[in-house]
């Protein structure tokens with residue numbers, strides 16, 4: 001195979017880092033990674049042989065890159081993410097992401113039943129706001145309904161809505177109604 005004149009981005013199957021290569025077949029970012037990977041492979045094969053478990057597949061499984069840098073690089077560039085991709089970014093379960101959406105911690109749009117999209121900038125915001133480290137154990141007892149806030153603080157629904165977003169007021173949905181954290185609202189308006 002002749003080397004092309006342009007370079008392409010590849011992922012090292014040993015360390016998971018991205019590297020530039022002139023060939024699509026290059027597997028390692030460096031000679032060092034090549035050697036390391038070879039040694040590791042031999043060691044695993046030997047171990048599995050001794051345990052009578054040798055299968056090509058299980059060895060390959062264990063040799064997956066530790067860092068999926070390629071996926072990560074792609075996801076970082078995307079404007080809208082799937083639930084799976086968000087879970088990947090957070091290194092958490094898909095169910096956790098769905099729960100975050102349910103609890104209004106992440107804004108999500110349902111394009112249809114099986115397609116939810118999340119704006120990546122919302123994910124970034126989550127990290128900026130998380131510095132406040134607020135507990136999220138909201139109940140109907142430590143929350144206000146919108147009408148209660150309007151009544152108590154004489155502010156418009158719009159103000160509550162906009163301030164709520166801007167100041168990351170904790171909120172939750174319960175039986176179709178949105179509840180706002182008493183502590184956060186009191187803190188903001190009193």
Ligand SMILES: [Zn+2]
Nearest residue numbers: 012015029033
């Ligand atoms: Zn490498």
